[in-house]
Amino acid sequence: MGILEVKNVNKRFGGLQALGDVNLSVAENTCHAIIGPNGAGKSTLLNCLIGKLIPDTGSVMFDGQSVLGRKPHEINQMGISRVFQTPEIFGDLTVFENVMIPCFAKRDGAFRMHAIESVAAETDIVDQAESMLAEVNMLEKRDIVASSLSRGDKRRLEMAMCLSQTPKLLLLDEPTAGMARADTNNTIELLKQIKARRDITMCIIEHDMHVVFSLADRITVLAQGTPLVEDTPDKIKGHPKVREAYLGEAEV
Amino acid sequence: QEQGFTNAPTGGTVTLGFNVPQTGPYADEGADELRAFELAVEHLNGEGDGGMLSTFSSQALEGSGILGKRVEYVTGDTQTKSDAARASARSMIEKDGVIMISGGSSSGVAVAVQGLCQEAGIIFMAGLTHSNDTTGKDRKANGFRHFFNAYQSAAAMGPVLESLYGNDRKAYHLTADYTWGWTTQESMQAATEALGWETVNNVLTPLASTDFSSYIAPVLQSGADVLFLNHYGGNMVNSLTNAVQFGLKEAQANGKDFQIVVPLYSELMARGAGQNIAGIPGSQNWDWKLENQLGEKYKGTNDFVQAFGEKYGFPPSQAAHTCYVQTLLYADAVQRAGSFNPCAVVEALEGFEFDGLGNGPTLYRAEDHQCFKDVVVVRGKENPENEFDLVEIVEVTPTEAVTYPHDHPMFAGGELGECNPGA
Amino acid sequence: MGIVLFLTLAAPFILNPFPATSGMAQFNAGYPDLMQRFVIFGIFAIGFNILFGLTGYLSFGHAAFLGVGSYSAVWMFKLLGYNIVPGLVLSVIVAGLFSLVIGYISLRRSGIYFSILTLAFAQMSFALAYSVLTPITNGETGLQVYTSDPQYLQSADAPSIPHLFGLEMRATETLRLGGWSFDLNFGYYVCAVVMVLAFYLAIRIFRSPFGMMLRAVKSNQQRMNYTGLNSRPYTLAAFVISGMYAGLAGGLMASMDPLAGAERMQWTASGEVVLMTILGGAGTLIGPVLGAGLIKYFENIFSKINDGVLHQWFAFMPDGIEDLLVGIVHPFVGKGWHLTLGLLFMLVVIFLPGGLVEGGQRIASVFRRDRKAGGAEARAAAKRNVE
Amino acid sequence: MDAIFLQILNGLDKGSAYALIALGLTLIFGTLGVVNFAHGALFMIGAFCAVTLSRLLSLSFTTIDETRTDFLGNPMKVETPYAEWLFGPEFGAAIIDWTVPLSILFAIPVMLVVGLVMERGLIKHFYKRPHADQILVTFGLAIVLQEVIKYFYGANPIPTPAPELFRGSFDFGALLGFEANAVIYPIWRAVYFIFSLTVIAAVFGFLQFTTFGMVVRAGMADRETVGLLGIDIDKRFTIMFGIAAAVAGLAGVMYTPINPPNYHMGMDFLVLSFVVVVVGGMGSLPGAVLAGFLLGILESFASTAWAINLVPGINQIIIYLVAIVVLLTRPRGLMGRKGVMEE
Amino acid sequence: MNKPIVPEGFDPNANHAATAPAFLSVWNVEAYYGESYIVQNISFNVHEGEILALLGRNGAGKTSTLRTIARLDTPALKHGEIWLDHKPLHEMRSHEAAAAGIALVPEDRRIIPGLTVEENLQLAQIAPPRGWSIDRIYDLFPRLGERRKQEGVTLSGGEQQMLSIGRALCRDIKVLLLDEPYEGLAPVIVQEIAKTLNIIRDQGITTILVEQNAIAALKLADRAVILDTGSVVYDGSAQEVLENEALRAEYLAI
């Protein structure tokens, strides 16, 4: 019984069957990769997990509770955080504030009326945010307005935001796309450390096979909305169907 | 040097405050009032030809200012909003040190400013305000109204309507949905029902309406044969224009010619309605043709028209007239009382009878500070010769017919209170 | 903060820079009514800015709360007596409840749809207050206290105008120093103290985690929800707080001048506070207060300059030139004050995109000659150091 | 039955005014994304085009008629319009009589120029600025335009009658077999209705059957990318603005015989037209038109005596009530597009 | 700003000096976001029909350089000249540059909301000159053909990338500026696009390719320019970078 159980999830957009009978089970404290061709439904699946979309049929259980019918913020409070495919950050706020907000959300829950105390006085949050920024190597950019970051930096920031919540389940939608190779490697290292250190389950979507094979414990290949195969990385590498539908001649 | 009341004038001048709408829909009316105020100040200071000073029965004023002090004035913009009007009035009192405020082009504003003057302890000489409340429910010891009111309009129109349209009529009222509209409608309904007319319906229209077609359209179907437009200003222009568009003026109902009545006329607005007002009856406080057409009784009229016309090139409106007269009446009262003290002025004005200010013999009634005088009933001219000559006088209803007891139910509920001299 | 405290306390002197007898006395704004208006609208605008400046939700119906506040205060005067404390308390409470209801419904939508919802509620309140609700609001005339009102708590010796435990709002001490005269008005100082408190509270809110959350709402509401924060209660809280500020302003207005008119709730009044906030600089703390002051200054000072005054000013010129100058200035003052105001709006927004505060900062930075700071960073810094 | 019919007719002409104003507004506000508080002023300027033309046509020379006297007793001045003097009394009078329809020809170029100047000179710099700044600048502009008009024409309404031929009313009910007088309808309002349908159809045609509409929509969503595709979006925005100004102006011209124009008529319509556009849904032309007619008809019904008796004050609030109900049940108004001014 | 030290033996501008006449030349270009000086005096040349790889770390200024060449409003070009086939791009605005033959595939794809896939493509063909027909785009990316009526922004990330590239090809272009075209694409598609780029090159279109996957980019490119904090630190053959470990480690950290 995995921490995340997706059963028979279907999602249609008009005439298009974006997800057809998806079943997925992610074991606790593992890293599960979902790969597949463009438009296979990977992001759609994640959207169903965080309440951005509601599946037409099927069930999604996290930690023994259903996430369906809950609001996005409730789902997050259950312990699910997501890094989006196109960076979703607070563009008008500084990098530092961007990281503080999830820290507050973690500590205070979905709403708290702390209107009189000053932000600077919340030392535990400030410390937490600082150490998080240090971890992703962005401490020197802390006072920059997030919207003027370069694209790679925005991604790193978003990752920092999600990590600072110490979620039980971290969903990563192409976290290293657009990142310089060096930073990609750093990110892999970071994620590996976090995985080793913390109580965390990860679900990652990536087209960069280097990342996938460095991190994943198990891989699901999705094609046209249905899981093609699910197996260990080694098995997937050589799988003929996967090669044909997805990898092509790519060396992995 | 006088003391013991708010803004007691020091030095050789005394300052009056003229608070009129300078922006918004009534800006032109306000501008006309301001012209009259300026003219009055000129005359008080002995400049110009003296206007009505020579015809005014009191003769206390001699063109040397008030009590020998030169008259100065400040102006303000009421924006036709109670709040803005009070702000403007307060600045006149607190900053400019005025001893009297006059002006206004709506009853809401007049009542609001009158209340303020009462609290602050200065005199308020109302300008154009027609609602019963100004000298009824909301009357104040420090406030005075020369202009007539809705009740008097109705009382004056009654006999005229009877003679024009007979006793067997069915009336339909469209009424602006606020205090003035209601009091006017109430008064007209009472007056016409006394004639034996029937009231078919009364529909309230939002003040902010610009188009009245949906209110006008059902009128012909309702069985009514007279339409009362209890509207003023822009509302009146539009509702009348709409009514004419819908052919009500040519229509037949119950075998009679359909008629439209506008209880309160305003020359400026009549200009806005253009040809549509031809033949429509209504009431006025005063008209610049009074003396020419009805003779000596209304003396003063021509002197005022002459002075005003010479200076500005066109005849004055009733709003201008009432503002001019109010200024003179105030100055005269101070002169007679020998003091600027508001309480002395109140005493001098209460029960004051005068003549020669264009309305014939007039009484400032002590109980409610309302003037009692003849009321003019007019009708839109069929072929006006120019834009200032839009109405013809149908009749003048004598004072007795428009006088009512001060505790008449339509005016009940108010208290003058004590005169307040302020600090 | 210190500056604000100083400015408000010294306002009677600062606003009367010209001797009472000079021609320029026309420009003096240091008389009680206008000073009270400055701070009251300042409070209104500060509150509005907590909603608009922080969350970006543009309410076009805030005047409704101001109006409700005024009505509540006057009703307290009518029922209990002229002490302003119960009036102020009730006006804040009623405005808070009213804004809770309207906010709860309107905040289901965002952007322009939200603006129109708030506008619709306010316009409905205005229309009804003007007509159908006349028994409660006294319609066009405005709600006021009559001698026949019960005033259950009014003791015999208490003043029959608004007062604070016996101290009259209208009480004014006039200080004459040479040609100058300064009005020290008790009502003004009551308002000023309230505004300083309101301003201080706003500073705290801006710097608090709550304030940061509100800015996050403005920046990216989606992200906020996916970060586990429920944006609705945050926006609703901001809405109610700003509604209560508006109610407080309304209550103070009634306390300074015990009459509450329905026009206070009209869309133009709501629009006015929007303009004040933008004019001064939305999202800054002091900006809205400056904007409020400027608009009220124009309304009260420029509208009172008539041709007579103009002639007086230019009297020292030769006649021909005098008439010419008067002719040139004439369309912009007196009944033309709207024109000047309109031009001012345009000039400010064209040349000072961040409002008056930005203008002030530019001048300051010219003095400090630090032009190196990157645009974005400077702006961020400005936001943090708002004071 | 006839009463219902009558109110629908009434609603239609009210609605056509709303629809026409909202149509112009939605081109600027819903399509270009500029919160244009000066739109009412454009409507007003259109109306004053008619006033101006009528002033021009009735420009007169003065002769003194010694036989009559004016109110001060001086000899009377008699004014004869140049038009009558030029074209002979009859034709001259006919031209003056037809001022309002003639004003259409006059207003189109004037409004286009006004629109272009306004866009090039001012609005252009505000596309990327926050909506709040747009509100401030266009509101300022609206005040300035109003005050200028007030300076020249005063604050009073100015009667501008329709041509003799179109004055008065006709018994529309009689055509349909209702009893006489049941459904009376003013001729000019019928003209206004037909005119507005024509303008609406023309604008729809232009935007529907050319790619112009698509390009402008795209440009509003993402100017930068549209520029990358070789399209000079600025020029198209300018044209769009010009069209919107012309539509607003025409609505104003034709409105003058219905109610005499005054300098603040634009402000009176402003809030209402924003409500109409938003209820129709941002960015949707059909939505704006539909909402215009819908609100017109509902307002008309709410003004009937029985409705007011049923719910006192309903006529005061109906528009806002409907707006609230629509916006709460349909998140983006009747036909709004996603993502337009939702933040 | 401290200028990066150019390693000994390298003349950053050597290559561009040697091979004249250039088709597209970027001369001493400086560009700013507001007050921030981002593109710091950059010069390089591109020859007709060449693929140039523009490489560098995150925040090095690659995107900003491409945006400057495409003449977008930000960053603002404050100094320098850009010539395309004897036409002064630096005097143009973006739509004029586009008419002159520049096409940019932006890094965030910039699919226009509210338009369908097909409308997004049609939009590219409104202003002349036109390039490939829409059908030909559909042949290249069949997925787009299947989704022609779907709203562009609801496409999956990879599909959007296809649309963005397709949109550029809809125009008759001389220079194609590709900002991270492989991002978010499945390996099979990456291989497809690489082939397409070769086809495009064969047609004589010049390409500047910005790509984080430096190896893939270098394999495709003829020449490479490497940026660091807004300045050119290497300008030379792509082959050399591929082969020179030290160089890669220094500037690309690979």
Ligand SMILES: Nc1ncnc2c1ncn2[C@@H]1O[C@H](COP(=O)(O)OP(=O)(O)OP(=O)(O)O)[C@@H](O)[C@H]1O
């Ligand atoms: N709102 C929507 N309306 C219609 N179709 C949609 C919508 N959202 C997604 N789709 C379609 O559903 C399919 C799955 O999309 P999804 O974003 O899940 O793909 P993906 O696997 O994440 O692909 P990629 O790797 O390219 O990001 C795509 O073909 C997409 O076009």
Ligand SMILES: Nc1ncnc2c1ncn2[C@@H]1O[C@H](COP(=O)(O)OP(=O)(O)OP(=O)(O)O)[C@@H](O)[C@H]1O
């Ligand atoms: N709109 C902006 N305002 C201010 N600074 C910006 C803006 N956009 C980018 N920058 C800054 O310009 C520098 C260069 O950014 P650019 O986007 O050109 O980098 P890049 O090389 O494309 O990086 P990446 O590989 O991450 O996309 C960065 O430091 C970034 O922070």
Ligand SMILES: [Mg+2]
């Ligand atoms: Mg995806």
Ligand SMILES: [Mg+2]
């Ligand atoms: Mg980039």
